[in-house]
Each structure stands twice: as C-alpha cells, then as structure tokens.
Amino acid sequence: MNVPVPGEIDRRLLNERSVPGRIGLQMPGLDVPEQPLPDAGLLRSQEARLPEVSQPEVVRYFTALSRMNFSVDTNFYPLGSCTMKYNPRVNEELAFLPGMAGIHPHQPDETVQGALQLIWELQSDLGEITGLPGVCLGPLAGAQGEYSGLMIARAYFADRGDTGRTVALIPDSAHGTNPASAAMAGLEVVTVPSDAQGNVDVEALRGLVDQRTCVFMLTLPSTLGLFEPNILEITGIVHQAGGLIYADGANLNALLGIVKLGDLGFDIAHSNLHKTFSTPHGGGGPGAGPVLVSDELAPFLPTPLVTRDGDTYRLTAPERSIGRVNGFHGSFGVLVRAYAYIRAVGVEGMRQVAENAIINANYIRVALSDEFGGDADRICMHECVFSPQAQKAKGVSALDISKRLIDYGIHPPTMYFPLIVPEALMVEPTETETKDTLDRFIAVMRQINREIDEDPDLLHDAPHDAPNTRLDEAGAARNPYLRWQPDEDSQAAD
Numbered sequence: 001m002n003v004p005v006p007g008e009i010d011r012r013l014l015n016e017r018s019v020p021g022r023i024g025l026q027m028p029g030l031d032v033p034e035q036p037l038p039d040a041g042l043l044r045s046q047e048a049r050l051p052e053v054s055q056p057e058v059v060r061y062f063t064a065l066s067r068m069n070f071s072v073d074t075n076f077y078p079l080g081s082c083t084m085k086y087n088p089r090v091n092e093e094l095a096f097l098p099g100m101a102g103i104h105p106h107q108p109d110e111t112v113q114g115a116l117q118l119i120w121e122l123q124s125d126l127g128e129i130t131g132l133p134g135v136c137l138g139p140l141a142g143a144q145g146e147y148s149g150l151m152i153a154r155a156y157f158a159d160r161g162d163t164g165r166t167v168a169l170i171p172d173s174a175h176g177t178n179p180a181s182a183a184m185a186g187l188e189v190v191t192v193p194s195d196a197q198g199n200v201d202v203e204a205l206r207g208l209v210d211q212r213t214c215v216f217m218l219t220l221p222s223t224l225g226l227f228e229p230n231i232l233e234i235t236g237i238v239h240q241a242g243g244l245i246y247a248d249g250a251n252l253n254a255l256l257g258i259v260k261l262g263d264l265g266f267d268i269a270h271s272n273l274h275k276t277f278s279t280p281h282g283g284g285g286p287g288a289g290p291v292l293v294s295d296e297l298a299p300f301l302p303t304p305l306v307t308r309d310g311d312t313y314r315l316t317a318p319e320r321s322i323g324r325v326n327g328f329h330g331s332f333g334v335l336v337r338a339y340a341y342i343r344a345v346g347v348e349g350m351r352q353v354a355e356n357a358i359i360n361a362n363y364i365r366v367a368l369s370d371e372f373g374g375d376a377d378r379i380c381m382h383e384c385v386f387s388p389q390a391q392k393a394k395g396v397s398a399l400d401i402s403k404r405l406i407d408y409g410i411h412p413p414t415m416y417f418p419l420i421v422p423e424a425l426m427v428e429p430t431e432t433e434t435k436d437t438l439d440r441f442i443a444v445m446r447q448i449n450r451e452i453d454e455d456p457d458l459l460h461d462a463p464h465d466a467p468n469t470r471l472d473e474a475g476a477a478r479n480p481y482l483r484w485q486p487d488e489d490s491q492a493a494d
C-alpha cells in the first residue's frame with residue numbers, strides 16, 4: 001500500500017473498493033417454510049456479482065462523490081437557459097408524503113382522488129398562468145413536450161384535411177431540441193434568421209411562411225434572454241398564412257404573472273416544470289414538460305388528462321387525442337413540487353418571481369457588459385449573454401473563463417450557446433440569489449478579467465483545485481461509465 005500523504009484527496013475513492021466476502025448488511029432469517037420456485041428457470045444460474053463492501057465504506061463513497069459535485073445547495077449556479085433556482089425544502093417533504101410517493105398508477109381512481117385533484121388543479125393553474133387552457137402534464141421533459149405539441153399540430157391539420165403543412169419554421173437562435181423534435185415529428189425544418197439585434201428577422205419570416213407552414217416555433221424570451229418586440233406582428237403573420245405558432249416556454253421565469261403566452265397569440269406551448277416551478281434538476285434527473293394548447297387544439301392533447309365531474313376526478317382521453325406519450329400520468333413527484341411551489345408563491349408572488357429574476361439578470365448585465373462584451377443598452381429578461389471576444393483575442397476563451405470560475409466556487413454559465421453569439425457566456429442568476437451573491441460574482445468576473453492580462457496561464461490551466469479539470473465531454477456522453485462493474489469483465493462485457 002502506498003504511504004498516504006497528509007492533505008491529499010483520498011484517491012481510493014475512485015478505485016476499486018470491493019473485497020470478496022465483505023458484507024454491508026444482514027438479511028433477516030427465513031420465517032416462513034421454504035418453498036420450491038414455481039419455475040426454476042426464472043432463477044439466474046450464477047450469483048449476481050455485486051460490490052462487496054461494508055456499510056460505512058458505502059456511506060463514505062457516496063458522501064465523497066457528492067462532495068465532488070457542484071450543486072445549488074453548495075454554490076452559485078448561474079446556468080443560463082437551465083434555471084437552476086433554489087428548490088424550497090418543503091416541496092421535497094410534500095413530494096415524499098406517503099400519499100404522494102407511495103401510490104401506484106394502476107390503483108383504481110377512487111383510491112387516489114387526492115392525487116388526481118392535485119393533477120387537475122395543476123392543469124388549471126398552468127392554463128391560467130400561460131393563457132393556454134388545454135393542459136396535459138404527461139410529457140416527461142421539455143423535449144417530449146415539444147414533440148407532443150408538434151404532433152398535436154399535425155393531428156389538427158390532418159383533421160382538417162390540410163395535409164400539405166409539413167414545415168416547421170425555427171429561428172437560428174433556437175435550443176437544439178426544437179429542430180430535433182420537429183424532425184422526429186416528421187416535419188421539415190426551415191431556419192428563420194435573426195436580425196442584428198437578435199430578434200426574429202420579420203421580413204425573412206414573411207418570405208418563408210406559406211401554405212406549407214405547419215408551425216413557427218419561437219422561444220420566448222428568446223435564447224438570448226430578450227423579449228421579442230415584434231411578437232404580435234409575428235403571430236399575426238403566421239396565423240394569416242394559416243399556420244400555428246408554438247412557444248418554447250421552457251423558461252417562464254421572466255413571464256410569470258406579467259404576460260400570458262395565449263394573450264400574445266400562441267396556440268401551443270410547453271413549459272419545463274423542472275426549470276420554472278422548482279424541482280432540483282441537472283444530471284438528467286426527472287423532469288416534466290407539460291404541453292399547453294388553446295381551446296381549439298385541446299381535443300388533440302395526449303392522454304390521459306384529469307377531468308372533474310362534480311366532486312369526482314377521473315382520468316380521461318380527449319376526443320381526438322394523439323395518444324399516450326409515456327406509460328402513465330407523467331412525473332408525479334415533479335408535479336407535486338410544482339403544485340406546492342405555485343400554491344406557496346401565489347398570484348402576487350408569481351409576478352415578484354419574474355420581476356426579481358429580471359432585475360437580477362439586468363444587474364449583472366449592466367455591471368459586466370463593458371468588460372465582457374454584453375449588450376449594455378438593451379434590457380434583458382431572466383438571463384443575459386456576454387461575448388468575450390476581446391478576451392479571445394488575447395488567447396483566453398469563454399471555456400477558460402468558465403473553468404476559472406470553478407476555482408472561485410462558482411458554477412460556469414452556459415457556454416457557446418446560443419450558437420449565433422461568438423464565445424457566448426449565458427448567465428442566469430435566478431430570482432433566488434441575494435444581491436451579495438451577485439456582487440461577489442461580478443467582483444470575481446472582474447478579477448478574472450485582470451488575471452487575463454497578468455497571468456493568462458491561470459486561466460488556461462483552470463480549474464486548479466477541482467477533483468476533475470478538463471474533461472473529454474464528448475467521450476463522456478458517448479461512452480458513459482455509470483455503474484460499478486466487477487474487475488474481470490471489462491466494459492466490453494456489456
């Protein structure tokens with residue numbers, strides 16, 4: 001065994017800990033007569049090879065892993081587009097109540113009336129918040145909400161015998177899931193350019209809409225964190241051409257209580273409950289991306305919906321439903337958290353959430369635009385985008401700046417997105433951060449800017465103290481290594 005060095009990270013954490021014969025728990029003895037298995041073929045022929053570790057070692061392993069992580073519970077996490085806001089702890093407690101966490105989707109409706117009522121009320125709340133009253137909470141992520149919404153658009157036109165509408169118009173600033181969902185829904189994607197200010201190029205849009213337009217899919221606020229000033233003209237142009245207009249409302253933080261998508265002319269939207277309505281997310285955790293539509297499109301919503309009949313709630317299928325988009329009724333635990341969040345914040349608080357999100361983002365925008373190439377003049381919504389091209393000219397990239405932030409205990413902003421902004425750094429502070437935290441972030445960014453002139457290698461080699469430094473992200477995504485495997489069977493085994 002190597003002699004440990006004081007202060008060094010215990011590297012054993014990352015190594016094999018399993019020792020044959022070591023046991024971490026004790027099974028109770030058999031207290032019923034032993035029975036032969038009805039079908040011995042169901043029994044595996046070989047012992048399952050599991051890690052053999054003691055209980056304290058398991059606890060230390062997971063605790064140590066958690067300490068290698070960044071999270072909103074440990075650090076400021078200004079990840080643009082992903083809204084990493086604080087998730088009130090009471091929401092967790094409510095989601096874990098036995099009546100919430102212990103129910104089964106196959107239970108008869110009459111035994112889960114409370115859960116169905118919660119779904120029904122959340123459907124109504126989201127309909128009210130967005131002005132799109134037809135709501136299905138089923139989709140499990142934003143991207144699945146997009147897919148559902150686009151399938152609704154297709155079903156709506158098919159129902160009218162208007163089969164030539166096969167084009168989805170999508171701005172060049174869109175989130176990558178938009179064109180992917182459109183392609184999956186069988187639509188042809190046509191890109192709409194942005195103008196010099198980052199708004200939709202209205203004249204270009206006018207030239208692109210025609211009788212083949214199925215939907216125009218627009219993110220609001222845009223992925224640049226900007227409110228689309230020509231939105232009413234845009235919805236008018238699309239409707240005049242007979243198309244539908246889809247709002248990517250993944251992030252509603254800037255709109256809550258201020259403006260409703262339905263009032264702006266949108267026909268379909270999705271919203272990510274795991275961004276706007278609490279729920280801890282990241283790392284691919286559970287989400288919910290409800291799809292929201294106007295009354296006219298409601299008959300096409302996915303199934304099931306919850307309807308109320310007097311005092312009884314039941315699961316029903318809309319008349320001309322596009323069908324199921326997943327096995328059951330959605331990510332119920334996420335729905336409970338969203339419901340709790342909306343009830344706790346209330347109507348008044350909703351607007352305050354949006355206003356504080358907007359003020360926080362603008363505070364950072366104004367403080368850092370001169371140094372980091374942001375738009376100093378235009379008010380942003382819940383997030384702001386910087387373009388550190390001057391730093392790039394000195395040999396320091398947006399990636400280097402992001403990595404250096406880790407040394408200061410700050411999670412990097414979203415990088416290199418939207419694609420139309422060179423060296424993009426997209427900062428979303430959220431409404432839950434204090435002014436002190438924002439001031440510290442601003443001070444750190446300014447200090448990093450000084451370091452670029454004084455000692456650029458500090459940035460090139462960053463982060464200096466993190467458990468991992470520069471990762472092969474593409475490799476990690478393509479060949480994920482997510483679980484323990486016994487030493488002998490290398491990864492080729494499965």
Ligand SMILES: *Cc1c(COP(=O)(O)O)cnc(C)c1O
Pocket residue numbers: 081082141142143144175177178219223248250251272287289
């Ligand atoms: C996050 C996001 C999505 C996708 O949501 P997922 O839940 O990750 O599928 C779509 N559009 C925008 C603008 C987003 O920010």
